[in-house]
Amino acid sequence: MDIEKVNSMDFGEFVDVFGNVIERCPLIAAAVWSQRPFSNLEDLEKHFFAFIDALPQSGQEGILRCHPDLAGRELQRGTLTAESQREQRSAGLTSLGADERLRLAELNAQYRARFGFPFVLAARLSDPAAVRRELARRLHRPPAQELRTALGEVKKIGHLRLAELLGAHPATL
Ligand SMILES: NC(=O)N[C@H]1NC(=O)NC1=O
Known part of the structure:
Protein backbone atom coordinates (compact mmCIF):
# COMPACT_ATOMS: atom_id res chain seq x y z
CA MET A 1 0.00 0.00 0.00
CA ASP A 2 1.50 3.39 -0.91
CA ILE A 3 1.07 6.69 0.89
CA GLU A 4 -1.30 8.07 -1.78
CA LYS A 5 -3.64 5.21 -1.04
CA VAL A 6 -3.41 6.00 2.70
CA ASN A 7 -4.14 9.68 2.05
CA SER A 8 -7.19 8.81 -0.05
CA MET A 9 -8.86 6.78 2.71
CA ASP A 10 -12.05 8.03 4.29
CA PHE A 11 -12.32 7.99 8.07
CA GLY A 12 -13.96 4.57 8.33
CA GLU A 13 -11.48 2.84 6.06
CA PHE A 14 -8.50 4.47 7.79
CA VAL A 15 -9.66 3.34 11.23
CA ASP A 16 -10.40 -0.16 9.90
CA VAL A 17 -6.89 -0.46 8.49
CA PHE A 18 -4.84 1.40 11.15
CA GLY A 19 -7.07 1.01 14.21
CA ASN A 20 -4.81 -1.60 15.81
CA VAL A 21 -1.41 -0.05 15.07
CA ILE A 22 -1.51 0.72 18.78
CA GLU A 23 -3.04 -2.36 20.38
CA ARG A 24 -6.80 -1.94 21.01
CA CYS A 25 -6.53 1.85 20.74
CA PRO A 26 -8.48 2.76 17.58
CA LEU A 27 -9.03 6.22 19.07
CA ILE A 28 -5.42 7.04 18.18
CA ALA A 29 -5.94 6.16 14.51
CA ALA A 30 -9.18 8.17 14.60
CA ALA A 31 -7.24 11.22 15.82
CA VAL A 32 -4.34 10.69 13.38
CA TRP A 33 -6.71 10.61 10.37
CA SER A 34 -7.42 14.33 10.90
CA GLN A 35 -3.73 15.10 10.34
CA ARG A 36 -3.59 13.81 6.74
CA PRO A 37 -2.10 14.12 4.18
CA PHE A 38 1.04 12.25 5.25
CA SER A 39 4.23 12.53 3.24
CA ASN A 40 5.46 9.00 3.92
CA LEU A 41 5.52 6.14 6.43
CA GLU A 42 7.78 8.03 8.86
CA ASP A 43 5.45 11.02 8.81
CA LEU A 44 2.40 8.83 9.46
CA GLU A 45 4.21 7.09 12.29
CA LYS A 46 5.28 10.43 13.79
CA HIS A 47 1.63 11.38 14.26
CA PHE A 48 0.81 8.13 16.09
CA PHE A 49 3.78 8.57 18.40
CA ALA A 50 3.17 12.30 19.00
CA PHE A 51 -0.36 11.47 20.17
CA ILE A 52 1.05 9.00 22.71
CA ASP A 53 3.72 11.43 23.89
CA ALA A 54 1.16 14.21 24.40
CA LEU A 55 -1.05 12.13 26.72
CA PRO A 56 -0.95 12.62 30.47
CA GLN A 57 0.58 9.76 32.41
CA SER A 58 -2.89 8.26 33.09
CA GLY A 59 -3.52 8.04 29.34
CA GLN A 60 -0.12 6.50 28.66
CA GLU A 61 -0.74 3.90 31.35
CA GLY A 62 -4.18 3.32 29.81
CA ILE A 63 -2.51 2.43 26.50
CA LEU A 64 -0.31 -0.10 28.26
CA ARG A 65 -3.36 -1.60 29.99
CA CYS A 66 -4.96 -2.25 26.60
CA HIS A 67 -2.20 -4.80 25.87
CA PRO A 68 -2.81 -8.49 26.53
N1 LIG B 1 2.15 -7.56 26.59
C1 LIG B 1 2.64 -7.31 25.36
O1 LIG B 1 3.78 -6.91 25.20
N2 LIG B 1 1.82 -7.54 24.32
C2 LIG B 1 2.19 -7.27 23.02
N3 LIG B 1 3.53 -7.37 22.54
C3 LIG B 1 3.47 -7.64 21.23
O2 LIG B 1 4.45 -7.77 20.49
N4 LIG B 1 2.19 -7.80 20.83
C4 LIG B 1 1.36 -7.64 21.90
O3 LIG B 1 0.14 -7.77 21.97
Missing part, protein backbone atom coordinates in the same frame (compact mmCIF):
# COMPACT_ATOMS: atom_id res chain seq x y z
CA ASP A 69 -0.26 -10.37 28.61
CA LEU A 70 2.47 -12.20 26.72
CA ALA A 71 1.71 -15.94 26.84
CA GLY A 72 -1.31 -15.14 28.99
CA ARG A 73 -4.93 -16.21 29.29
CA GLU A 74 -6.01 -14.51 26.08
CA LEU A 75 -3.48 -16.50 24.10
CA GLN A 76 -4.82 -19.69 25.71
CA ARG A 77 -8.42 -18.71 24.96
CA GLY A 78 -7.74 -17.56 21.41
CA THR A 79 -9.11 -14.05 22.04
CA LEU A 80 -6.03 -12.05 21.02
CA THR A 81 -6.17 -9.56 18.16
CA ALA A 82 -4.83 -11.02 14.89
CA GLU A 83 -1.72 -8.84 15.16
CA SER A 84 -0.93 -9.85 18.73
CA GLN A 85 -1.53 -13.51 17.88
CA ARG A 86 1.01 -13.33 15.03
CA GLU A 87 3.56 -11.52 17.17
CA GLN A 88 3.26 -13.92 20.08
CA ARG A 89 3.51 -16.89 17.73
CA SER A 90 6.60 -15.47 16.05
CA ALA A 91 8.24 -15.16 19.50
CA GLY A 92 7.55 -18.84 20.13
CA LEU A 93 5.05 -18.07 22.90
CA THR A 94 2.34 -20.29 21.42
CA SER A 95 4.41 -23.43 21.94
CA LEU A 96 5.61 -23.09 25.52
CA GLY A 97 5.57 -26.00 27.93
CA ALA A 98 3.28 -25.80 30.98
CA ASP A 99 6.18 -24.99 33.33
CA GLU A 100 7.43 -22.13 31.23
CA ARG A 101 3.91 -20.74 30.85
CA LEU A 102 3.42 -20.83 34.59
CA ARG A 103 6.75 -19.12 35.24
CA LEU A 104 5.84 -16.31 32.82
CA ALA A 105 2.37 -15.98 34.36
CA GLU A 106 3.96 -15.53 37.81
CA LEU A 107 6.39 -12.91 36.54
CA ASN A 108 3.59 -11.11 34.63
CA ALA A 109 1.49 -11.03 37.80
CA GLN A 110 4.37 -9.63 39.89
CA TYR A 111 5.05 -7.00 37.25
CA ARG A 112 1.40 -5.93 37.09
CA ALA A 113 1.18 -5.78 40.89
CA ARG A 114 4.24 -3.52 41.05
CA PHE A 115 3.50 -1.11 38.18
CA GLY A 116 -0.28 -1.31 37.70
CA PHE A 117 -0.01 -2.17 34.00
CA PRO A 118 1.01 -5.30 32.09
CA PHE A 119 4.54 -6.04 30.94
CA VAL A 120 4.84 -4.92 27.31
CA LEU A 121 7.61 -5.92 24.92
CA ALA A 122 7.78 -6.13 21.10
CA ALA A 123 7.39 -9.89 20.85
CA ARG A 124 8.36 -10.04 17.21
CA LEU A 125 11.88 -9.04 18.15
CA SER A 126 12.07 -11.60 20.94
CA ASP A 127 11.94 -15.26 21.98
CA PRO A 128 10.79 -17.05 25.16
CA ALA A 129 14.16 -16.87 26.93
CA ALA A 130 14.52 -13.14 26.18
CA VAL A 131 10.93 -12.42 27.31
CA ARG A 132 11.62 -14.13 30.64
CA ARG A 133 14.97 -12.37 31.05
CA GLU A 134 13.56 -8.92 30.25
CA LEU A 135 10.55 -9.44 32.52
CA ALA A 136 12.77 -10.43 35.44
CA ARG A 137 15.12 -7.49 34.76
CA ARG A 138 12.47 -4.78 34.27
CA LEU A 139 10.50 -5.93 37.31
CA HIS A 140 12.92 -4.13 39.62
CA ARG A 141 13.25 -0.81 37.87
CA PRO A 142 11.96 2.55 39.11
CA PRO A 143 8.36 3.12 37.91
CA ALA A 144 9.06 6.30 35.91
CA GLN A 145 11.88 4.62 34.00
CA GLU A 146 9.76 1.54 33.41
CA LEU A 147 6.88 3.60 32.00
CA ARG A 148 9.28 5.13 29.46
CA THR A 149 10.68 1.74 28.49
CA ALA A 150 7.20 0.21 28.11
CA LEU A 151 6.02 3.09 25.88
CA GLY A 152 9.16 2.60 23.78
CA GLU A 153 8.08 -1.01 23.26
CA VAL A 154 4.57 0.13 22.26
CA LYS A 155 6.23 2.31 19.61
CA LYS A 156 8.37 -0.60 18.35
CA ILE A 157 5.23 -2.73 18.02
CA GLY A 158 3.49 0.15 16.21
CA HIS A 159 6.45 0.66 13.89
CA LEU A 160 6.50 -3.02 12.91
CA ARG A 161 2.72 -3.09 12.37
CA LEU A 162 2.79 0.07 10.23
CA ALA A 163 5.75 -1.16 8.18
CA GLU A 164 3.91 -4.41 7.52
CA LEU A 165 0.72 -2.62 6.47
CA LEU A 166 2.63 -0.38 4.07
CA GLY A 167 4.82 -3.19 2.80
CA ALA A 168 7.95 -1.35 3.93
CA HIS A 169 11.12 -2.71 5.49
CA PRO A 170 11.08 -1.97 9.21
CA ALA A 171 13.93 0.11 10.57
CA THR A 172 16.54 -1.70 12.65
CA LEU A 173 15.11 -1.45 16.17
Whole structure:
Protein backbone atom coordinates (compact mmCIF):
# COMPACT_ATOMS: atom_id res chain seq x y z
CA MET A 1 0.00 0.00 0.00
CA ASP A 2 1.50 3.39 -0.91
CA ILE A 3 1.07 6.69 0.89
CA GLU A 4 -1.30 8.07 -1.78
CA LYS A 5 -3.64 5.21 -1.04
CA VAL A 6 -3.41 6.00 2.70
CA ASN A 7 -4.14 9.68 2.05
CA SER A 8 -7.19 8.81 -0.05
CA MET A 9 -8.86 6.78 2.71
CA ASP A 10 -12.05 8.03 4.29
CA PHE A 11 -12.32 7.99 8.07
CA GLY A 12 -13.96 4.57 8.33
CA GLU A 13 -11.48 2.84 6.06
CA PHE A 14 -8.50 4.47 7.79
CA VAL A 15 -9.66 3.34 11.23
CA ASP A 16 -10.40 -0.16 9.90
CA VAL A 17 -6.89 -0.46 8.49
CA PHE A 18 -4.84 1.40 11.15
CA GLY A 19 -7.07 1.01 14.21
CA ASN A 20 -4.81 -1.60 15.81
CA VAL A 21 -1.41 -0.05 15.07
CA ILE A 22 -1.51 0.72 18.78
CA GLU A 23 -3.04 -2.36 20.38
CA ARG A 24 -6.80 -1.94 21.01
CA CYS A 25 -6.53 1.85 20.74
CA PRO A 26 -8.48 2.76 17.58
CA LEU A 27 -9.03 6.22 19.07
CA ILE A 28 -5.42 7.04 18.18
CA ALA A 29 -5.94 6.16 14.51
CA ALA A 30 -9.18 8.17 14.60
CA ALA A 31 -7.24 11.22 15.82
CA VAL A 32 -4.34 10.69 13.38
CA TRP A 33 -6.71 10.61 10.37
CA SER A 34 -7.42 14.33 10.90
CA GLN A 35 -3.73 15.10 10.34
CA ARG A 36 -3.59 13.81 6.74
CA PRO A 37 -2.10 14.12 4.18
CA PHE A 38 1.04 12.25 5.25
CA SER A 39 4.23 12.53 3.24
CA ASN A 40 5.46 9.00 3.92
CA LEU A 41 5.52 6.14 6.43
CA GLU A 42 7.78 8.03 8.86
CA ASP A 43 5.45 11.02 8.81
CA LEU A 44 2.40 8.83 9.46
CA GLU A 45 4.21 7.09 12.29
CA LYS A 46 5.28 10.43 13.79
CA HIS A 47 1.63 11.38 14.26
CA PHE A 48 0.81 8.13 16.09
CA PHE A 49 3.78 8.57 18.40
CA ALA A 50 3.17 12.30 19.00
CA PHE A 51 -0.36 11.47 20.17
CA ILE A 52 1.05 9.00 22.71
CA ASP A 53 3.72 11.43 23.89
CA ALA A 54 1.16 14.21 24.40
CA LEU A 55 -1.05 12.13 26.72
CA PRO A 56 -0.95 12.62 30.47
CA GLN A 57 0.58 9.76 32.41
CA SER A 58 -2.89 8.26 33.09
CA GLY A 59 -3.52 8.04 29.34
CA GLN A 60 -0.12 6.50 28.66
CA GLU A 61 -0.74 3.90 31.35
CA GLY A 62 -4.18 3.32 29.81
CA ILE A 63 -2.51 2.43 26.50
CA LEU A 64 -0.31 -0.10 28.26
CA ARG A 65 -3.36 -1.60 29.99
CA CYS A 66 -4.96 -2.25 26.60
CA HIS A 67 -2.20 -4.80 25.87
CA PRO A 68 -2.81 -8.49 26.53
CA ASP A 69 -0.26 -10.37 28.61
CA LEU A 70 2.47 -12.20 26.72
CA ALA A 71 1.71 -15.94 26.84
CA GLY A 72 -1.31 -15.14 28.99
CA ARG A 73 -4.93 -16.21 29.29
CA GLU A 74 -6.01 -14.51 26.08
CA LEU A 75 -3.48 -16.50 24.10
CA GLN A 76 -4.82 -19.69 25.71
CA ARG A 77 -8.42 -18.71 24.96
CA GLY A 78 -7.74 -17.56 21.41
CA THR A 79 -9.11 -14.05 22.04
CA LEU A 80 -6.03 -12.05 21.02
CA THR A 81 -6.17 -9.56 18.16
CA ALA A 82 -4.83 -11.02 14.89
CA GLU A 83 -1.72 -8.84 15.16
CA SER A 84 -0.93 -9.85 18.73
CA GLN A 85 -1.53 -13.51 17.88
CA ARG A 86 1.01 -13.33 15.03
CA GLU A 87 3.56 -11.52 17.17
CA GLN A 88 3.26 -13.92 20.08
CA ARG A 89 3.51 -16.89 17.73
CA SER A 90 6.60 -15.47 16.05
CA ALA A 91 8.24 -15.16 19.50
CA GLY A 92 7.55 -18.84 20.13
CA LEU A 93 5.05 -18.07 22.90
CA THR A 94 2.34 -20.29 21.42
CA SER A 95 4.41 -23.43 21.94
CA LEU A 96 5.61 -23.09 25.52
CA GLY A 97 5.57 -26.00 27.93
CA ALA A 98 3.28 -25.80 30.98
CA ASP A 99 6.18 -24.99 33.33
CA GLU A 100 7.43 -22.13 31.23
CA ARG A 101 3.91 -20.74 30.85
CA LEU A 102 3.42 -20.83 34.59
CA ARG A 103 6.75 -19.12 35.24
CA LEU A 104 5.84 -16.31 32.82
CA ALA A 105 2.37 -15.98 34.36
CA GLU A 106 3.96 -15.53 37.81
CA LEU A 107 6.39 -12.91 36.54
CA ASN A 108 3.59 -11.11 34.63
CA ALA A 109 1.49 -11.03 37.80
CA GLN A 110 4.37 -9.63 39.89
CA TYR A 111 5.05 -7.00 37.25
CA ARG A 112 1.40 -5.93 37.09
CA ALA A 113 1.18 -5.78 40.89
CA ARG A 114 4.24 -3.52 41.05
CA PHE A 115 3.50 -1.11 38.18
CA GLY A 116 -0.28 -1.31 37.70
CA PHE A 117 -0.01 -2.17 34.00
CA PRO A 118 1.01 -5.30 32.09
CA PHE A 119 4.54 -6.04 30.94
CA VAL A 120 4.84 -4.92 27.31
CA LEU A 121 7.61 -5.92 24.92
CA ALA A 122 7.78 -6.13 21.10
CA ALA A 123 7.39 -9.89 20.85
CA ARG A 124 8.36 -10.04 17.21
CA LEU A 125 11.88 -9.04 18.15
CA SER A 126 12.07 -11.60 20.94
CA ASP A 127 11.94 -15.26 21.98
CA PRO A 128 10.79 -17.05 25.16
CA ALA A 129 14.16 -16.87 26.93
CA ALA A 130 14.52 -13.14 26.18
CA VAL A 131 10.93 -12.42 27.31
CA ARG A 132 11.62 -14.13 30.64
CA ARG A 133 14.97 -12.37 31.05
CA GLU A 134 13.56 -8.92 30.25
CA LEU A 135 10.55 -9.44 32.52
CA ALA A 136 12.77 -10.43 35.44
CA ARG A 137 15.12 -7.49 34.76
CA ARG A 138 12.47 -4.78 34.27
CA LEU A 139 10.50 -5.93 37.31
CA HIS A 140 12.92 -4.13 39.62
CA ARG A 141 13.25 -0.81 37.87
CA PRO A 142 11.96 2.55 39.11
CA PRO A 143 8.36 3.12 37.91
CA ALA A 144 9.06 6.30 35.91
CA GLN A 145 11.88 4.62 34.00
CA GLU A 146 9.76 1.54 33.41
CA LEU A 147 6.88 3.60 32.00
CA ARG A 148 9.28 5.13 29.46
CA THR A 149 10.68 1.74 28.49
CA ALA A 150 7.20 0.21 28.11
CA LEU A 151 6.02 3.09 25.88
CA GLY A 152 9.16 2.60 23.78
CA GLU A 153 8.08 -1.01 23.26
CA VAL A 154 4.57 0.13 22.26
CA LYS A 155 6.23 2.31 19.61
CA LYS A 156 8.37 -0.60 18.35
CA ILE A 157 5.23 -2.73 18.02
CA GLY A 158 3.49 0.15 16.21
CA HIS A 159 6.45 0.66 13.89
CA LEU A 160 6.50 -3.02 12.91
CA ARG A 161 2.72 -3.09 12.37
CA LEU A 162 2.79 0.07 10.23
CA ALA A 163 5.75 -1.16 8.18
CA GLU A 164 3.91 -4.41 7.52
CA LEU A 165 0.72 -2.62 6.47
CA LEU A 166 2.63 -0.38 4.07
CA GLY A 167 4.82 -3.19 2.80
CA ALA A 168 7.95 -1.35 3.93
CA HIS A 169 11.12 -2.71 5.49
CA PRO A 170 11.08 -1.97 9.21
CA ALA A 171 13.93 0.11 10.57
CA THR A 172 16.54 -1.70 12.65
CA LEU A 173 15.11 -1.45 16.17
N1 LIG B 1 2.15 -7.56 26.59
C1 LIG B 1 2.64 -7.31 25.36
O1 LIG B 1 3.78 -6.91 25.20
N2 LIG B 1 1.82 -7.54 24.32
C2 LIG B 1 2.19 -7.27 23.02
N3 LIG B 1 3.53 -7.37 22.54
C3 LIG B 1 3.47 -7.64 21.23
O2 LIG B 1 4.45 -7.77 20.49
N4 LIG B 1 2.19 -7.80 20.83
C4 LIG B 1 1.36 -7.64 21.90
O3 LIG B 1 0.14 -7.77 21.97
